[in-house]
Each structure stands twice: as structure tokens, then as C-alpha cells.
Amino acid sequence: MKNRILIIDDDFDFVDAVKTLLEANGYDVSLAYDGHDGFQKIKSESPELIILDMMMTYKTEGADIAKTISQDAATKDIPVLLITGAKKDMNFPFDFEPDENNLPVKAVLEKPIKPEELLKMVTTYIRQTGDKHRILVEGLKSLVDKWSGKKGKLIMILHEIQNHYGYVPRAISFELSRLLDTPLARIYEVITFYNFFKLVPPGKHLISVCMGTACYLKGAQKVLNELKKMLKIEEGQTTKDGLFHLQVVRCLGCCGLAPVIMIDDKVFAKVDKDKIVGIITDYREKQDEK
Ligand code: FES
Known part of the structure; x- marks a missing residue:
């Protein structure tokens, strides 16, 4: 091509x-x-x-x-x-x-x-299209063939891409637009309409801040604000170093420990501003040791 x-x-x-x-x-x-x-x-x-x-x-x-x-x-x-x-x-x-x-x-x-x-x-x-790119296009072609003629094929293809990469890389959207003969703007309309699709790589660690009623009443908003300040990101964003992704959730099912945050699958109970600083610093230090 x-x-x-x-x-x-x-x-x-x-x-x-x-x-x-x-x-x-x-x-x-x-x-x-x-x-x-x-x-x-x-x-x-x-x-x-x-x-x-x-x-x-x-x-x-x-x-x-x-x-x-x-x-x-x-x-x-x-x-x-x-x-x-x-x-x-x-x-x-x-x-x-x-x-x-x-x-x-x-x-x-x-x-x-x-x-x-x-x-x-x-x-x-010019946007580079070397061997890596050719392999990518080949992979996409087989994905497009797999869903060819099926209802909702764009969403299904995007799901497979998102599951594979954890997000939908721009270079792939560009190629998909050509292979499906669908305007790129249409592909981005779909990606941005559904929360499930992400345009940026997910962070290495997913921080979930509970904003359910029990956590909210015990100061979850302050915890969230502190995290945003420390990480310099908003909800739904990933830190520049790719280490953390921040999201808000409704009730993690352990209201007695409120306010609660979860990092990947680890729960941190009764967190406050000071604890948050310690937790994030620990993760960063562990990362530096690697
Ligand atoms: S409200 Fe936060 S764990 Fe239930």
C-alpha cells in the first residue's frame, strides 16, 4: 500500500x-x-x-x-x-x-x-511505515476479514483491538479507516462514545477511588483531590510516566473500611491524605528499584 x-x-x-x-x-x-x-x-x-x-x-x-x-x-x-x-x-x-x-x-x-x-x-x-507497520496491517486485515459482513463489525473489531492493546492506538485507527473504507472521524465517534474504549495506553497500576455513599461521607473527595494533585492527572487519565491510571468507582463492597481506594486488586482501607502520600511513594520507589 x-x-x-x-x-x-x-x-x-x-x-x-x-x-x-x-x-x-x-x-x-x-x-x-x-x-x-x-x-x-x-x-x-x-x-x-x-x-x-x-x-x-x-x-x-x-x-x-x-x-x-x-x-x-x-x-x-x-x-x-x-x-x-x-x-x-x-x-x-x-x-x-x-x-x-x-x-x-x-x-x-x-x-x-x-x-x-x-x-x-x-x-x-511522513508517518513511518516500515516492517512493523506491514505486520500490523496484515494483522488488521485478518481481523477485518473475520468480521466482514457481520452486523456491528466496527465495534467488534475495536473491542478486539482494545482487548489486545488495552487501548486503541491511533496508528491502528488510521489503518482501520482505510481497510474498512470508513472515515476516521466515524471510528473516533465510536471510540469516544463508549467509555470502554481508551485512546491512551492504560497505566501500569489502576487506582480506583471509591465514591460510594459510605466513602463519600468519610472524606473520599479529599482523597481523590489529593491523588489528582500528587499524580497531576484528572479522573480517567494516566500519569506521564505511564505508572498510574486514575478512575472513580461506586462502592468497592467494603464500606466498613471507608474511605477506600484500590490499586490493581489491593484494597487500602481508611485512607487519608497522609496515607495516600505514603502509598503512592511506595509504588514509585518499587518502580525505581526495578
Ligand atoms: S461506599 Fe466505598 S466501599 Fe462501599
Whole structure:
């Protein structure tokens, strides 16, 4: 399967030249001549890279589209090469410094662009599809075949993916969108509608804070607040180091020990602010020893 690149630019000559260049180098190229059409195609075609003109119907349209891409869960990982007539005239409407970690804009290229420079940028930033990726696609194909023609196949496939990985990785959603010929936005609609599906890897340890009546009356809210503060996450989130995932539950069935938290399958009774600090510190120290 060829890597797909979407060019969004109202400069017909530039689009023609770049399309020819990229196709000659083995890419599948899709075109859009304005921002609106461009964003629809981003969502429906899931390209591996976007070449985006800065100034189309207005001066900062490209930057606005890049911002929209970065705010949408279905598109935020797609790398963007921003094309401009003159870098110095750019006036970004949002805080932006192109670098490798700043998604989605990876580089700003000034016209006229040398073909070799453009190709270098494309090969540097296009979402990687090496052997690992081919294996992943093969696995997905057999999953899609297994559920082919069956009712509710998208949900069943997503269930299998979630059970395997513990979440639905973005790269898999992208490929699934192609294999099922279903817009990526539709796949994300399903993922975000059902609580069961997760978009981020689960933490190594699952912390369940009981907010049932008995625990609530004995100060569970304070316990939850302390955990959020210590871990710097909200309910439903995972810590940056991937060590803890925080969730709230209703009654763990040991109300006499309220307030209660559970970490994985271990129950901690009558917890308070000080105990929480000790418990979390213990887990972190054990992790450091490994
Ligand atoms: S209310 Fe918390 S264990 Fe029952």
C-alpha cells in the first residue's frame, strides 16, 4: 500500500508540479484547493502527511487549519509541512515553533522549494511505515476479514483491538479507516462514545477511588483531590510516566473500611491524605528499584 500525501494549496501550478514529483517517487497523492475541502479530505482519507499552503483565501488559513488538525483527536498526529510565500511575512495566530515535537507542523518551507528539499522533508516526517507497520496491517486485515459482513463489525473489531492493546492506538485507527473504507472521524465517534474504549495506553497500576455513599461521607473527595494533585492527572487519565491510571468507582463492597481506594486488586482501607502520600511513594520507589 502506498503512503498517501494530501496537498492543500490554491496554487494550481505548484500543486501540479508537487503531485508529479511525489507520484514519481512512489506516493499516492490527493489534492484539495481550499481549506474547507482540505479538512474534509484529512478526515476522510487519513493521509500520512499533509503539505499545506499558509495563505489561501486569507493570509493565515494554513495556520488555522493546522490548529484545527492539532485539536482533533482523529487528526492531531498527522505531520504537516507548511508552505509559505515568505517566512518573514508569517504571522501565526497561535503560539507556534516548528520542531519535531510540536505537532502537527513539522517544518515551514518557503517557495520556491527545491524538489530535493521537499522530498527530504517528506521522507523525514511522513508517518513511518516500515516492517512493523506491514505486520500490523496484515494483522488488521485478518481481523477485518473475520468480521466482514457481520452486523456491528466496527465495534467488534475495536473491542478486539482494545482487548489486545488495552487501548486503541491511533496508528491502528488510521489503518482501520482505510481497510474498512470508513472515515476516521466515524471510528473516533465510536471510540469516544463508549467509555470502554481508551485512546491512551492504560497505566501500569489502576487506582480506583471509591465514591460510594459510605466513602463519600468519610472524606473520599479529599482523597481523590489529593491523588489528582500528587499524580497531576484528572479522573480517567494516566500519569506521564505511564505508572498510574486514575478512575472513580461506586462502592468497592467494603464500606466498613471507608474511605477506600484500590490499586490493581489491593484494597487500602481508611485512607487519608497522609496515607495516600505514603502509598503512592511506595509504588514509585518499587518502580525505581526495578
Ligand atoms: S461506599 Fe466505598 S466501599 Fe462501599
